[in-house]
Amino acid sequence: EYLVSQGVNPKIPPLPLLSDEFIKSMEKIKSSKSKSEELKFAIIEHIHKHYEEDPEFYERFSDRLKRLLEEYKENWDILATELERLREEMKKGREAEEVFGIDPKRGMPFFGLLKREIFGKISAGELKKEDIDFLIDLTKDIVGIIEKEVKSIDFWDNPTKQKRLKSHIILNLLLPKLKEKKEVFKRRNEIVQKLIELAYHIYGEKNHGN
Known part of the structure; x- marks a missing residue:
């Protein structure tokens, strides 16, 4: 822990x-x-x-x-x-730290989470360039769709909207990019749940209920 x-x-x-x-x-x-x-x-x-x-x-x-x-x-x-x-x-x-053109506070937490879930507990400096590029693209895609969706009215009070976002991330982002990483893709639901929970603490917590 x-x-x-x-x-x-x-x-x-x-x-x-x-x-x-x-x-x-x-x-x-x-x-x-x-x-x-x-x-x-x-x-x-x-x-x-x-x-x-x-x-x-x-x-x-x-x-x-x-x-x-x-x-x-x-x-x-x-x-x-x-x-x-x-x-x-x-x-x-x-x-x-190196932020790869990603917002340090609103984007890098997702980069770090994805790095840990996909490659394990290693530093970014230990990854190959293609792995870094892979994480950068995946992070930007995921953050982009999350930022768009969480702006909708009552998103954090609406399980249907949250479920739709999870499905979108899995089908359109994780599936195409992780299909060759079978052991990681098996944990797709767990990973996307962590992404949504992180999104809440970054985008939703302070404004929740307003």
Whole structure:
């Protein structure tokens, strides 16, 4: 799972991880151990809060957090430094990565999800150029149809419209592009459900019910 179960949740919720207030609060902490604990809890809380907006992105950071906690266990000075570096990378977000001409906030979460579902948990840099081009085209096609359909009135309250969009994505986008990747295509319904859930958190959640 994307949440890393380490330690006990603090009684008082941490300040927002990416805020200036959080940095100021860290400057007041002299103990490397205490600083590491605060950073750990704040990073876990941030991942938990934003995971649905970009699952592949936050899963990567969750995995990295877990590795850091295991690698530098009890080595508080190094751990605090590494967690601060991790926070800075999370703050930069997708904009600090190669985005291939895709919108970092509204398109790259779909790219990341498709990359993970089709090719597994590997970085974009490990993929062949033709695989990258394949993902770019598929992402743009899927995002294009999603952006068009979710603008319709009451889309998120209308199961029929959602089902129609799922069918369109499967028949017109996934089938032609994934028919040779049989093991992946077998999971087409699972994949398209994840795409729709991601679309809700990117396009629908804030405006849902308005």
